[in-house]
Amino acid sequence: MPDQRTISTIVFDVNETLLDITTLEPLFERLFGDRQILREWFPELILYSQAMTLSGLYTPFGELAGGVLRMVGANRGITVEEHDIAELKTLIGSMPAYPDVIPALTALRAAGFMLVTLTNSARSPSPTPLEKAGIDTFFDHHFSIDDVGRFKPDPAPYKMVAEQLKVNTSEMCMVACHLWDTIGAQSVGCQGAFISRPHNNVLNAPGVPKPDFVSDELSQLANQIITT
Template sequence: MPDQKPGLKPVSTIVFDVNETLLDITTLEPLFQRVFGDPSVMREWFAELILYSQTMTLSGRYTPFGALAGGVLQMVGANKDVPITDDDVAELKSLIGSMPAHADVAPALRKLRDAGFQLVTLTNSPPSPAPSPLEKAGLADFFERSFSIDDVEKFKPHPATYQMVAETLDLQTDDLCMVACHLWDTIGAQAAGCQGAFLTRPNNNLLEAEGVPQPHFRSDDLVDLSEQIIAGNGS
């Protein structure tokens, strides 16, 4: 068996971000192509969505992620002088709830589950009626629990989000490893005491600057990242 990674306490539970880490947000691009004539506007919209979700938390306020998603779409439309209809917002929300899994996800989850880890998710999205996005993507059976920040009304990377997962599972945060393709998520998780595993999906890369926590594990492939987590935790 591989040895535990030096300096790390072995974890029992792997916590997965959902949107973009597990589910492919590039499937939203046709909507942005239709509305704006440019699929790359999706990235602008998503960056603004994250910015304003975190702004709400820093300001001590809360609006569910889906409502913010629609509002930010309208804001981007106003910025570009492109009218956004109620049907456009409804289509966006429908597409968000039906994103497929990336090809590397199921094999990676299977490896971690077979290695004995408990698998859960933690998403900024609110709970949804069945079938959930994970059920539609064929991933729900891999996870023992699915957590939403809606329960604490604070968006990641607020420490309360990661602490909620640990407390609900009767664990400490250092029993958790956060897997995400957003560095702000692994930074927040590590600040809360978790391990951080960073997945470099397209348009998501490391930020190397003084004082910025670097993840314990990193890869551009979730299967490889999972193997690193297994080896680093002595499983």
């Protein structure tokens, strides 16, 4: 059972937690003849974003995304062209929300929580991906790691959110489908809420922090948080 620390602020990851990255699959089908290569590209993208932060370096997430796509292509003897990168960026900026997102956000807003987002992606001009997905108005603030130049799960992005909102990290709960994200948040005192999207599960190993809340449906996860 989660402890009884008071949560005032729910911080949502965006890509794959709120927005459905499976809508990128047709691009990978066209390029590689296999839509499941998405599941090779995305973990590599996360790996290299974290490698950059660990090395004290920074490149915007969108630029890394294109570079990693070229790298995956080179590994398979396929040349990824500029128009392929442009299509990837367009698709990333137009991903729809999962069906369980609006009911969960509605319930959390009604329960009085402040809702914000924290994404590895750079800030984008309007219409933003969340505006296109029809869920932007549920949130009080949007945060990007661009402001600190360090990718999650580095402590800096989570601390930045707490500082800018003038709340303690103990009042924040990070909602994500990536366990590395909840681990990062928990390492600075936040609670962690894990939503198990496809190809994402909890890691059970000694020393790995367990999320305070776990569900495979976002409305159920929201209800767990509300009733704690």
